[in-house]
Amino acid sequence: MSSPVPALLAQSLVIDQRKNAEAQLSSMAVTAGFVPHLLQIVLDRSQDIPVRQAACVYFKNQIKQRWDDEDSPIPDADKITVRQNLVGSMVSLSQPTDKLLRSQVGEAVATVAKHDFPDAWPDLVSNLVGTLTPSDYTTNLSVLQTAHNIFAPWKSEIRSDNLYKTINLALSQFVEPYFALFRATGTLLTSADAAGMNAATLGLLGDVMDLLFSLYYDMTAQDLPPAFEDxxxxxxxxxxxxxxxxxxxxxxxPQLEGDPDDPTxxxxxxxxxxxxxxxxxxxxxxxxxxxxxxxxxxxxxxxxxxxxxxxxxxxxxxxxxxxxxxxSAKTGSHVELFKQEATLRALCEHIVVPSMGLREHEEEQFEDDPLEYIRRDLALSIDPTSGSTRRHAASELVRALLSISTEVESTTTTIVQSLITSALSSYAANPQENWKHKDTALALFTAVASLGSTSAMGVTSTNANVDVVAFFGQNVYGDLTAQQGVHAILQVDAIRFIYQFRYQLTKEQLLTVLPNLMQHLASENYVSYTYAAITIERILFIKRGSAMLFSQADIHETAAPMLRALFAKIHKEKTPQKIAENEYLMKCIMRVVLTARQTLIPIFQDVLTNLVGILNEISKNPSNPTFDQYCFESIAALLRFTVTGNATTLSAFENILFESVRTVLQQDIDQYVPYVLQIVAQMLEMHATGESIPPIYASLFPLLITPVVWQQKGSIPPLVRLIKAYLSKDSATIVASGTQIPQILGVVQQRLIPSKLNDNYGFDVLEALATYIPQEELGKHWKAVLLMLMNRLQTTKTEKYQGLFVRFLCFMMALEKPALLPSFTVRAVEEIQPGLWVNVVTGIIVPQMPHFRQRDRRLVGAGVTRLLLSEEMLVAPQINTWSVQISFFAGVSISEPANANVAADADVLSAIDHEEQTAGYQAAYARLAASETTTADPVAYVGTDVVAWMKAQLSEAATRDSRVQQQLSVVGRQTPLLTKILG
The missing domain is CATH 1.20.58 (Methane Monooxygenase Hydroxylase; Chain G, domain 1)
Structure with a gap:
């Protein structure tokens, strides 16, 4: 019977069949033998190439996602099969037509090696070495590619004993045959015989030599092995x-010269x-x-x-x-090579200036692929040392020369300024013909003027020998404001100049150029209006100290026209992919909403309608995760500030948004489910406590406690947040249902607490239940809850889980809720097994005390204090644990008092500056920072100084209960330090 997998892979490549095919593949993926079967399809040359490529990508993703996964791991037997076949598969894929397949399988090899080599895969390198041959360079190419996939990640790893152990083991087996193959191949390529080789043979040997050099880098990147030093x-x-x-x-x-027009x-x-x-x-x-x-x-x-x-x-x-x-210029040992004026001039004239010029293919890209032009151009601002283009590398060379010494900085600046003047003079003589000269001049000025920069702030330090503002006024501002007659690239240069030097301009100067940038939002040129959006967004993100430079008052008149212009550019596109193509426009929309805040209340429905319209279109075929993130952040920010300013607007948001929410959930658009769950939670949290909740929320709740919605990892955090919101706003309905509390606990028991990754979310739900559910209802389930938690403690205990468990017990005892005293938890534990509580205290709680984070110390201190003063702890045998528990005081007292204040609103929102999904949609949770609300402090009654509160509580209890006084006396004799702390 033939396998259905190849047909499903083929269907996954067809848009209208993709979702069903992917669903079937996903259900089959967890079955034993599936992953090795994918690899066999990759190797099966009777299959169509698109099917083999789809199988290869699916195989690689399965390895990356599930090889070390906790919830849905690849079976051990399948792992053994895969390890046994990976090296042979790479060798089998050694033909030139297999290059793409070999690349994907190579990534899988690297993933498996990262987790399993050397412990579970000790023969990996020896198998590779055993496959090398003295004459079959096709096979050698695959073997070396495999080795490169394994070794290359070393260079970005953090140094550790385990890493060095792995490297040393690999090199002990690999270095000798590596040197032998290097010498043989190098000798062959540099001998007289190479002149008679045909292009195919020489090309194969050249590819092998290229990998040999790459491996040299891999093996020396972390440290210099003795063999390489020798x-x-x-x-x-x-x-x-x-x-x-x-x-x-x-x-x-000459055989490998190729076509000069080929960019490869x-x-x-x-x-x-x-x-x-x-x-x-x-x-x-x-x-x-x-x-x-x-x-x-x-x-x-x-x-x-x-x-x-x-x-x-x-x-x-x-x-x-x-x-x-x-x-080399920045390295001190040979600085004399670069200090002579003649050398500096030659470097600038013959290397820097020719490399700074705009290239023909860049002009073509400006017109034909403007978005890629922008992304490459931004690379210099994001990472000036990347050297990804000739211009970027030349800019970095200028900065390197400036860093040699004050004298060299002055000389280099003078040389570059003379070159700038010359280029500007050429432009002035014939602006139409010589516009590229000015483009070069602006690039040279940026290089010589900026000594340091970051992606968040642009240029952060400037050359004291140049005047940025004066140069802007004399040579740049005119291009920014010109209506016609200026080349589009020069206008983009002018916008970019503001983008790069924004931190060197005052608020007043920035407000002056903001209208000019707004005009460019209406430009017909893609790069111009996109760069204008990028620059406006970065200007609005400027901070002075910890405060945002621009407030809603600064843009209350310009926010609406800016948003209209940005929405117009997005709406002009007709397909979901094109609408979502330009994330820079949506990021600017988000930043305007975050800055304008309540000033958008008069037009919030127009803004929301535009955003929802965009969302409805892109949801038909999600294609750009970064655009999606900014779109949802914009909705969340608009909701946040509008409802905060006018609570009556919440119903309008619900009426407009819930239709899109239903669509996403009903059609299971998995990329968007985590986002809409956060938006729903945000709306629900905005309802005042005690007010009637609209029926639409009640109709949604049953979906949250069905197992299928918890299968996507990225949905777990927002699902937990939404359940907590339901509990906080409508717990009476949940309790009255009679079934929903057990269903919530079922999710905690089956999906959250057993998971090493998500157990913290299980405790979040339990804390919400304890906070909002009446004690009599809670009592029906609490013994089972504690039994579940302690079973996990016995079966798969981790440091993280122990800390969460003890923190949860302290939360329960610290919670200031009528009838939910510490005795509630103590008695529930004792019901499991008499005398168990003492074991919990001495064996679990006390050992964990020194390890709590600063932010948890108030909670733990309050919980421990309330526990110590409870009736159950003042009788035998629990009273015998008093002395070890109160030692927690010492740990708290030697630390600074924890700050109970939540982060300031500006700090939270300034974090919304992410480019976090550049590699496509991920299973990981995509947090909406703008949707998050302030978390209630369960121990607000403690104040900010937990030690002072604890002293007061103990002192007061000692005056009314002799048992407390006696225990304090005993503790004082045993531990004088505590007597001093307790005063």
Whole structure:
């Protein structure tokens, strides 16, 4: 019987069949043998290529999501099968047509190796080494790709003993055959015989050599292994030998020249780039070894850049070469190489300026792919050291030269300013023909003026030798305000200038240019209006100290026209994908709503209708998670500020939003379910306590306690929040149903407490039940609840769970609620087993006391104090635990009093600056910061100084109860420190 999986994979590629196919695949995924079966489909060459590719992606995702998953792990037997077949699969996928499949399976190998090597997969590296051959370079290519997938993550790992143990074990098996293959391949490629090879053979060997150099980087990125230190001169060269690196920086076989118009780098270009990355690494990390050869490499790199062409395929190599010069300039050992004025001038004139110029393909991208143009252009502001383009790398080189010394900073600034003046003069002579000269001048000015920058703040420190504001007024402002006659790229340059130097401008100056930026929102040019939105959003995000610079009063007149212009740009698109394409527009909408706040009340329905209209369209085919996040944040922020300013508007929000909520939940648009649950919770939380809750909420509640909605991990936090909102606003209805409390507890027992990942949410629900459900109803279930919690403590105890359990007990005892005294919990535990409470105190509660976080100390202190003063704790045998429990005082007293105040509203909302879903929709929870409300403080009665409160409580109890006085005396004799603390 044939498997249905290939057909389902094929259907998953068809839009109108995708959802049903994915649902069936998801249900099959948890069955034994499914994951190995996917791998077999990948290897089955009788299957259609799209099916094999879909199987490969599904296989990789299953490995990433479930290999180390707690709730739905891949069965152990399947893991063994996968491990046994992964290396062989990579070898099987060694043909050129298998490159995409090999890449996906390689990612799966890296994931499995991260979790299982070496403990559960000790023979991984030995299997790889055993597969290498002296002549079959097709096989060697796959083996080396596999090794690279395994080794490459090391460079970003935090140093640890376990990491070094893993690296040392791998290298002990891999280094010797690696060096042998490197020498054999390098010798073959640099011999006279290489001239007679055809392009295919030479290309295969070049790809292998490229991986060999990449592996060199992988294996030396964390630390320098002894074998590499011993072979240093072989690779870097010496006075008597050239070295492999220099040889391959000069390696340019004519057979591999390829098409200059092809943007894909050739093997020689990729090898040069990797060699330069290794040189940069050594200059930064192992400078004593590399320093003697640095002048040779600097000279070689200079020649390499000079001989390069403007072809796109050479961009990566040239950018890395310039980046190497930047690192070398900042390294103290050879600073003399870069201090001479003639050298500085040559660097600026022959490397910086040519690399700063706008390229033909960038002009084409500006017109044909404007969104990608923007993203690449923003990379410089987000990470000036990325060196991802020639211009970015050249900018970083200028900053590196400025950092050498005050003298070099002054000389470099003078040289660059003269080049800027020259470029501006060329532009002034013929603006229509020479507009690129001004674009270069602006790029040069930004490079020489900005000494430091961050993505949140733009330029943070400037060169004291230049006047940013004066340059803006003389050379930039005119382009910003011009109605016509200025090239669109120069107008974008003017907008970008404000974006980059926004923190150097005063509030008054920013308010002056804001109307100019608003005009560009109406531009027909995609890059212009998008950059205007980006810049407006960043201006409104500016903070001075901890306070936002702009308030609702500053934009009360401009908020409405800004929103109209932004909505118009989004609404002009006709398909869900195009509507959601430009997240920068939606982020600007969000920021305007967050800043304008209550000033939008007069037009809130128009704003909400626009947002919901966008939501309804993009929900037909979700495609851009970042856009979605900002859209929902905008709705949440509008709801937050409008209802806070006018409570009667809540019903309008409910009437408009619930139709979209129903659509998302009924159609199970899983990307949006976590968002709408948070919005519903936010609306419910906004109802005043005691007021009648609209029936629409009651109709939604049964869905929350069905098992299926808890299967998506990202839905768990908002589901818990929503249940807590129901309990806080309408507990009477829940209790009256007679079935909903047991159903809620069923969710806690089955989905939350057993999960190491989500057990904290289980305690959140239990705390809400204790807070809002009457004691007589609670008493029916509490023994079973405590039994469930202690069973988990016995079966799968973790440090996290122990802390949560003890905190929960303290919460129960600290909760100031009539009839819910500490005795309620103590008696429930004693009902499970007489005498159990003493064991709980001495074996669980007391050992956990020193480990509580500062923010929990008030709660724990209040709970412990109320427990100590309860009648149950003043009789035997519980009274015998008094002395160990009261030692908690010492731990609290030596710490600063915990601050009971919640974070300020501005602090919470300023956190809404995320780009957190750039890799596609994730199972992880996407929090809506704007929807969150202040959490009630269960121990507000304590005040901010828990120690003072505890002293007062004990002192008062001692005056009326001799047993308390006696225990305090005993404790004082045993622990004098506590006597001092207690006064």
């Amino acid at each position: 072979a240093h001169e072989e690779f870097f060269g010496s006075e008597t030998q050239e070295g492999w690196f220099v040889k391959f920086l000069q390696w340019n076989p 780098p050739t093997a020689p270009l990729r090898i040069k780039t990797t060699v330069l990355e290794i040189c940069e690494l050594y200059t930064q990390r192992y400078n004593e070894l590399s320093a003697p050869r640095l002048p040779i490499f600097v000279q070689g790199v200079w020649q390499l850049i000079g001989a390069s062409s403007p072809a796109v395929r050479e961009d990566g190599m040239v950018a890395q070469a310039i980046r190497f010069l930047s690192v």
